[in-house]
Amino acid sequence: MTTLVSGSNLARLRRKPIPPPIRIVGGLALLVVIGTGLLLLPISSTRPLTFMEALFTATSALSVTGLSVITPVQDLSLAGQILLMLLIQIGGVGFMVVAVIIFRLLGRRISFTDRIALSDSLGLLSPAAIVTLTRRVLITVITIEAIGAALLYLHWRTDSRLSEGQALFYAMFHAVSAFCNAGFDLFTGSPGFENGIPRDSVTLFILGSLIFLGGLGIPVIADLLSYPYERKLSLHTRITLIVVMLLVSGGAVGLWLSEGFDADGALHGQPLDRQIIVATFQSISARTAGFSGIANFEELTAGSQLLLIALMFIGCAPASMGGGITTGTFAVLSISLWSYARNLPTAQFGGRSLATGMVRRAAAVLTISLFVVLFASWLIVTTHDTTLDRAVFEVVSAFATCGLTLGFTSELNTFGQLVIIAVMFWGRLGALTIITAIARPNAAPQAVAYPEEQILIG
Amino acid sequence: MTTLVSGSNLARLRRKPIPPPIRIVGGLALLVVIGTGLLLLPISSTRPLTFMEALFTATSALSVTGLSVITPVQDLSLAGQILLMLLIQIGGVGFMVVAVIIFRLLGRRISFTDRIALSDSLGLLSPAAIVTLTRRVLITVITIEAIGAALLYLHWRTDSRLSEGQALFYAMFHAVSAFCNAGFDLFTGSPGFENGIPRDSVTLFILGSLIFLGGLGIPVIADLLSYPYERKLSLHTRITLIVVMLLVSGGAVGLWLSEGFDADGALHGQPLDRQIIVATFQSISARTAGFSGIANFEELTAGSQLLLIALMFIGCAPASMGGGITTGTFAVLSISLWSYARNLPTAQFGGRSLATGMVRRAAAVLTISLFVVLFASWLIVTTHDTTLDRAVFEVVSAFATCGLTLGFTSELNTFGQLVIIAVMFWGRLGALTIITAIARPNAAPQAVAYPEEQILIG
Ligand SMILES: [K+]
Ligand SMILES: [K+]
Numbered sequence: 001m002t003t004l005v006s007g008s009n010l011a012r013l014r015r016k017p018i019p020p021p022i023r024i025v026g027g028l029a030l031l032v033v034i035g036t037g038l039l040l041l042p043i044s045s046t047r048p049l050t051f052m053e054a055l056f057t058a059t060s061a062l063s064v065t066g067l068s069v070i071t072p073v074q075d076l077s078l079a080g081q082i083l084l085m086l087l088i089q090i091g092g093v094g095f096m097v098v099a100v101i102i103f104r105l106l107g108r109r110i111s112f113t114d115r116i117a118l119s120d121s122l123g124l125l126s127p128a129a130i131v132t133l134t135r136r137v138l139i140t141v142i143t144i145e146a147i148g149a150a151l152l153y154l155h156w157r158t159d160s161r162l163s164e165g166q167a168l169f170y171a172m173f174h175a176v177s178a179f180c181n182a183g184f185d186l187f188t189g190s191p192g193f194e195n196g197i198p199r200d201s202v203t204l205f206i207l208g209s210l211i212f213l214g215g216l217g218i219p220v221i222a223d224l225l226s227y228p229y230e231r232k233l234s235l236h237t238r239i240t241l242i243v244v245m246l247l248v249s250g251g252a253v254g255l256w257l258s259e260g261f262d263a264d265g266a267l268h269g270q271p272l273d274r275q276i277i278v279a280t281f282q283s284i285s286a287r288t289a290g291f292s293g294i295a296n297f298e299e300l301t302a303g304s305q306l307l308l309i310a311l312m313f314i315g316c317a318p319a320s321m322g323g324g325i326t327t328g329t330f331a332v333l334s335i336s337l338w339s340y341a342r343n344l345p346t347a348q349f350g351g352r353s354l355a356t357g358m359v360r361r362a363a364a365v366l367t368i369s370l371f372v373v374l375f376a377s378w379l380i381v382t383t384h385d386t387t388l389d390r391a392v393f394e395v396v397s398a399f400a401t402c403g404l405t406l407g408f409t410s411e412l413n414t415f416g417q418l419v420i421i422a423v424m425f426w427g428r429l430g431a432l433t434i435i436t437a438i439a440r441p442n443a444a445p446q447a448v449a450y451p452e453e454q455i456l457i458g
Numbered sequence: 459m460t461t462l463v464s465g466s467n468l469a470r471l472r473r474k475p476i477p478p479p480i481r482i483v484g485g486l487a488l489l490v491v492i493g494t495g496l497l498l499l500p501i502s503s504t505r506p507l508t509f510m511e512a513l514f515t516a517t518s519a520l521s522v523t524g525l526s527v528i529t530p531v532q533d534l535s536l537a538g539q540i541l542l543m544l545l546i547q548i549g550g551v552g553f554m555v556v557a558v559i560i561f562r563l564l565g566r567r568i569s570f571t572d573r574i575a576l577s578d579s580l581g582l583l584s585p586a587a588i589v590t591l592t593r594r595v596l597i598t599v600i601t602i603e604a605i606g607a608a609l610l611y612l613h614w615r616t617d618s619r620l621s622e623g624q625a626l627f628y629a630m631f632h633a634v635s636a637f638c639n640a641g642f643d644l645f646t647g648s649p650g651f652e653n654g655i656p657r658d659s660v661t662l663f664i665l666g667s668l669i670f671l672g673g674l675g676i677p678v679i680a681d682l683l684s685y686p687y688e689r690k691l692s693l694h695t696r697i698t699l700i701v702v703m704l705l706v707s708g709g710a711v712g713l714w715l716s717e718g719f720d721a722d723g724a725l726h727g728q729p730l731d732r733q734i735i736v737a738t739f740q741s742i743s744a745r746t747a748g749f750s751g752i753a754n755f756e757e758l759t760a761g762s763q764l765l766l767i768a769l770m771f772i773g774c775a776p777a778s779m780g781g782g783i784t785t786g787t788f789a790v791l792s793i794s795l796w797s798y799a800r801n802l803p804t805a806q807f808g809g810r811s812l813a814t815g816m817v818r819r820a821a822a823v824l825t826i827s828l829f830v831v832l833f834a835s836w837l838i839v840t841t842h843d844t845t846l847d848r849a850v851f852e853v854v855s856a857f858a859t860c861g862l863t864l865g866f867t868s869e870l871n872t873f874g875q876l877v878i879i880a881v882m883f884w885g886r887l888g889a890l891t892i893i894t895a896i897a898r899p900n901a902a903p904q905a906v907a908y909p910e911e912q913i914l915i916g
């Protein structure tokens with residue numbers, strides 16, 4: 001009887017709910033498996049894809065990263081390209097929302113556990129409004145993407161290099177890819193588009209707006225949509241908007257300085273308005289979308305590389321389309337630092353104290369993120385013949401689900417591809433979800449309170 | 459009367475004590491000025507040094523960094539070399555201790571404010587034992603350095619490339635340079651030592667031991683010395699010893715993997731015992747000493763570069779000879795992360811809770827340190843024609859007062875030298891001292907308690 005699970009034990013095991021974080025990790029893994037399988041079907045591709053190519057592409061699409069070892073427009077059939085678009089959509093918007101929809105389709109009520117699971121992964125604090133929110137989110141997402149696609153179509157149909165049908169499909173694909181911050185494009189490899197996406201100012205403006213909205217995150221968009229009725233924004237929304245504005249403008253100015261004044265810079269000698277548009281687009285895109293507004297991206301100056309690594313690492317808002325440590329973590333750490341320097345008793349901003357434990361959580365995110373990036377980079381450089389900066393750029397890009405690359409993705413060997421796949425997976429789920437899923441939960445509350453002791457820090 | 463300071467106001471101004479952190483920053487700045495002046499005296503050098511060379515050398519010596527734009531053995535006279543040794547000694551051990559001695563020499567009692575100042579910068583928690591400790595520290599330091607110098611002398615006098623007098627002076631100089639984790643050496647540029655310091659196993663063992671002791675920090679050494687009487691070690695000492703052991707062994711294994719197995723690696727094809735000694739020495743030295751145990755340091759594999767950047771960034775114990783975010787900060791962040799993942803109510807280790815506010819302080823140190831390193835690196839790469847990895851390595855090396863370089867120091871222009879000087883200065887003082895010195899103190903206690911609110915983090 002000790003080695004066999006008795007009937008009642010089995011029932012108890014079955015009753016014990018799977019913790020939400022594990023369910024989310026498992027869900028994404030399942031989606032990756034399904035995506036890989038569908039990509040391997042002959043109908044999806046113009047040439048047989050290898051298993052690693054399909055796995056890498058599925059993970060990259062579902063994690064909305066955009067790093068790619070294939071050239072989608074050449075290697076995928078139209079069916080494959082539509083599949084890619086669906087994987088991006090599911091990975092970006094759908095992942096959490098799909099779960100709810102499936103439950104509703106099955107006629108089941110959403111249980112409290114499911115609401116908590118959603119609330120955790122969406123990062124929302126009150127689980128009550130989830131169902132209403134989900135419906136509203138889906139409508140919002142599709143509306144935004146439809147408007148974006150329409151604008152892109154109207155603009156691109158005048159492009160002589162694209163047929164009418166191509167312009168329509170490309171507009172849909174890139175509206176989804178931009179809003180979901182995926183960064184996949186169909187131009188790279190298309191005849192007439194040797195340097196990838198069109199970089200005229202109108203295209204950059206439409207794509208940049210879609211990326212920006214996608215990067216704000218579902219809670220912020222929901223908060224902004226309810227502003228006309230409620231006439232107040234949450235602390236989270238206010239901080240996110242401020243941080244995003246600072247990052248976008250700081251990044252744009254930095255890129256403009258690095259690329260505009262350096263004689264080798266990509267923006268050198270171009271008219272000022274063009275410099276501003278490209279620098280702003282690249283700054284928005286760098287935080288997680290991964291479209292490159294600069295043609296010869298591999299030749300970026302070292303200053304821009306560093307700036308982009310920093311922007312990618314910070315990333316987008318929590319519960320958004322983007323990765324990185326998130327603007328929330330960045331804001332909490334900055335506010336905490338500032339308050340500490342000011343000798344304030346707590347971390348404070350805008351007439352609010354940050355709740356106890358938030359600094360601890362933010363520090364945990366930063367610490368584990370640095371560790372993941374450094375460890376993955378070390379694994380890559382010790383198994384590839386490359387320089388440190390290219391490898392670190394690639395890893396941070398995967399970590400932030402950004403997808404910018406200094407041209408290194410195609411040089412990855414199988415081990416390197418597996419490392420990048422793991423980092424993309426991590427990046428999409430976020431540190432807190434993974435920590436909670438991996439770590440052994442502390443079942444019983446602690447019976448002892450340990451005495452406090454200080455140690456010295458720097 | 460509004461523009462003039464009245465007599466009583468003046469007295470009040472004079473009575474107001476200068477805050478300890480500002481006093482410490484000012485003290486180091488004053489020492490740098492004096493050191494620069496002395497180095498510029500004709501007696502100190504064999505050729506006239508430029509102002510920037512003298513300033514860079516003085517800052518590098520006083521911050522025990524060891525980055526150098528001159529070749530000390532060629533460009534400095536014997537008097538200049540002795541001056542360099544004294545600057546290292548003052549920068550390493552003396553800085554805080556000298557203040558006390560001067561006060562005693564002047565016959566003044568050490569006031570409570572001074573004790574607090576010392577206590578702050580030494581990082582000690584109880585200021586009571588400072589005076590006794592200072593005497594004991596000085597005796598300890600000189601004893602350790604004397605033993606080290608004697609051993610080095612006995613070993614080096616058998617070296618046919620060194621005269622008897624040279625062997626003696628070199629033994630003293632390098633014992634000081636190693637124990638103070640300064641990393642300056644007189645071999646680079648000496649006839650017969652084309653690759654810098656001798657790298658036989660005996661030399662590496664003696665230097666490594668001195669570096670290791672210097673890197674433990676004054677509080678840990680004092681605690682270890684009192685162990686025979688008190689039979690207990692503080693939490694700080696225990697954590698420091700564990701972290702240092704982990705970093706040294708982890709670094710050694712990593713270097714061994716990166717350099718021993720790569721066909722281009724510096725340790726490839728060497729006997730195993732030699733590989734172990736060199737990897738261990740380099741791992742100890744990397745955290746802040748800056749002696750390179752590997753001859754062609756510029757040709758290090760990318761994996762080793764990354765590993766060394768990480769080790770340097772973490773650095774040594776607080777109140778030690780080394781810089782970096784310190785092992786204390788690293789330990790607090792790691793323990794906090796681990797406790798968070800375990801769902802523990804507080805950060806806990808070895809039956810002790812870490813005091814409230816420590817995580818907040820550690821997060822502040824990490825955040826500001828990342829910002830300093832990234833910003834300084836960006837300043838360097840945008841003003842120099844170099845790759846990102848060499849610049850970041852140089853900046854982290856200065857930040858950690860380490861002094862290892864991928865051969866980039868000599869390529870710095872004046873602006874770059876000023877940036878590195880500022881970073882070395884920052885690195886020696888430590889983040890907390892500087893934050894407190896720069897920031898506007900919050901004079902009055904807060905009258906309002908702000909309501910708490912959560913924001914989302916990653
Ligand atoms: K992306
Ligand atoms: K050093």
